[in-house]
Amino acid sequence: MRKKYDKIIIGSGLGGLLCGVILSRRGDKVLVLEKNNQIGGSLQSFNRKGCTFSTGMHYMGSLDEGQTLNKIFKYFNLFDGIEYHRLDETGFDIFNIDGIEYKFPIGYQNFINQMIEYFPHEKDAIENYVSEIKNTINTQNIYHLKSTENASDAADKYLRINAWDHISSITKNPRLRQVLSALNFVYAGVKEKSPFYIHALINNHFISSSYRIVGSSDQIAHKLADEIIRRGGEVLTKKEVVNLVINNNCITSVETKDNQSFEAEHVISDLHPSTTMNLIGEGLIKKSFRNRMNNKENTLSAFAVHINLKKDSFKYINANYNYYKRNDVWYASYYDEKLWPEHYFLHCGIPKNGSQYSSCIGLLTHMKFEEVAQWKDLPINKRGADYMDFKNKKAQKLIDLVCKSFPELKDSIVDYNVSTPLTYNDYLGSPNGSMYGTLRNCNNPVGSYISPRTKINNLLFTGQNLNLHGMLGVSLSAILTCGEFVGTDNLLKEINADD
Numbered sequence: 001m002r003k004k005y006d007k008i009i010i011g012s013g014l015g016g017l018l019c020g021v022i023l024s025r026r027g028d029k030v031l032v033l034e035k036n037n038q039i040g041g042s043l044q045s046f047n048r049k050g051c052t053f054s055t056g057m058h059y060m061g062s063l064d065e066g067q068t069l070n071k072i073f074k075y076f077n078l079f080d081g082i083e084y085h086r087l088d089e090t091g092f093d094i095f096n097i098d099g100i101e102y103k104f105p106i107g108y109q110n111f112i113n114q115m116i117e118y119f120p121h122e123k124d125a126i127e128n129y130v131s132e133i134k135n136t137i138n139t140q141n142i143y144h145l146k147s148t149e150n151a152s153d154a155a156d157k158y159l160r161i162n163a164w165d166h167i168s169s170i171t172k173n174p175r176l177r178q179v180l181s182a183l184n185f186v187y188a189g190v191k192e193k194s195p196f197y198i199h200a201l202i203n204n205h206f207i208s209s210s211y212r213i214v215g216s217s218d219q220i221a222h223k224l225a226d227e228i229i230r231r232g233g234e235v236l237t238k239k240e241v242v243n244l245v246i247n248n249n250c251i252t253s254v255e256t257k258d259n260q261s262f263e264a265e266h267v268i269s270d271l272h273p274s275t276t277m278n279l280i281g282e283g284l285i286k287k288s289f290r291n292r293m294n295n296k297e298n299t300l301s302a303f304a305v306h307i308n309l310k311k312d313s314f315k316y317i318n319a320n321y322n323y324y325k326r327n328d329v330w331y332a333s334y335y336d337e338k339l340w341p342e343h344y345f346l347h348c349g350i351p352k353n354g355s356q357y358s359s360c361i362g363l364l365t366h367m368k369f370e371e372v373a374q375w376k377d378l379p380i381n382k383r384g385a386d387y388m389d390f391k392n393k394k395a396q397k398l399i400d401l402v403c404k405s406f407p408e409l410k411d412s413i414v415d416y417n418v419s420t421p422l423t424y425n426d427y428l429g430s431p432n433g434s435m436y437g438t439l440r441n442c443n444n445p446v447g448s449y450i451s452p453r454t455k456i457n458n459l460l461f462t463g464q465n466l467n468l469h470g471m472l473g474v475s476l477s478a479i480l481t482c483g484e485f486v487g488t489d490n491l492l493k494e495i496n497a498d499d
């Protein structure tokens, strides 16, 4: 007998929604189950005192004509009704490293020229570095939306190369090494572990072109959900999946906290693999597989302050401003709560009505889950005065650091709202509030790899933990997951044909 749904997707993050669109376009009846009141996962936004804050999607790259995300966005109709704002050509990211500012311009030739201007004696090293980025990217067929059937032999080699070691082998200049590594916060880089291919994918993505979403990031979630619904699917919120009923190694039903039960031919989990394992009873999945999923190392969590500003008080910066107190940009590797904060990432809301001033800004940096773990078992919004006090003291410390470079901020703040690792844990379900899910480790590439297929016949994974996090990585993961049903190359042909 045919099940009511063809596919159940657990989690309405970017990965779940992209899979929902791909599969419902194929005629599948799709059901998306989301535990929160809002859809979108990291694409969620919230309104506060006239400002809309995006929580986990501040900028994205390769959106210029012919570039990878541009093709993917056209395929998913994400240019339709959603506006994107190009960041500063001369510096989409500004890095203040130990008191000196460096800019990353858009476009490789601009990037090379700018780096040579900063480091005139390092021309060969800079050109060599850019060639290495391109060589690495060229081994990743999926990144170019090319057939994955004949994967390059060199791809495996790059998984094992450490980003910092490789950059250090390209130049002996200690400052240039730091500048070339400076974008690592956007992949929560760990000096001893992060592979060069992740560094290359991310740097290439943003250097190719960089954009902000005009308005909030949840527009993307709603656009995707609307298409699923229009094609006969359902997207249900406040439906926390608590149990996967398994018989003969197949999921026969999916149970939610409100005692509902849903059936489908296949189930796709957009959750972290260890969060997915929590939904499967003892003895129902191979123990070795469960242990492998549960023991994945995860990226560090985050602390964010979303600030409402007085009118005309803080000038819009058409770039992200990244601050590193030390002459070492690998903050996750030397994070020390006693010295916190030694880093921040500042992003501005795009002004409305032609104003030069932002009405809101966001500050983001790392924080360890252990610092908030004592409140984890208390209900949301009822964690007591000491948790509020912790949040306010930490927010004030971060704001004080920012005020050293932007003194005008001190008197510009009307209100602020704080997210801690507990917030990310609560709202995304990522273990210990991990920012980008699993950490890729060049010392153990096989151990940090996750396939879309699982040991349960009709359960698949998708999302940031599979391939790469972020707008680009999660889109590629969705292609790989749905490729298991429709053929990855067929899907890639469609995406390329759409261009």
Ligand SMILES: Cc1cc2nc3c(=O)[nH]c(=O)nc-3n(C[C@H](O)[C@H](O)[C@H](O)COP(=O)(O)OP(=O)(O)OC[C@H]3O[C@@H](n4cnc5c(N)ncnc54)[C@H](O)[C@@H]3O)c2cc1C
Pocket: 010, 011, 012, 013, 014, 015, 016, 033, 034, 035, 036, 039, 040, 041, 042, 043, 055, 056, 057, 058, 059, 060, 239, 240, 241, 242, 270, 271, 275, 302, 304, 364, 424, 427, 428, 429, 430, 434, 435, 436, 462, 463, 464, 465, 469, 470, 471, 472, 474
């Ligand atoms: C602070 C921050 C800033 C970021 N900035 C950027 C950026 O500027 N650019 C960029 O490209 N990327 C950025 N990212 C990364 C990017 O947002 C994510 O990689 C991506 O959105 C993850 O999508 P996902 O589908 O894998 O999972 P998620 O967005 O984590 O979605 C998972 C969903 O599953 C739901 N869920 C969990 N458990 C259950 C359950 N039991 N039942 C039902 N539903 C459940 C969750 O509520 C959530 O909605 C940022 C991330 C963070 C945290």
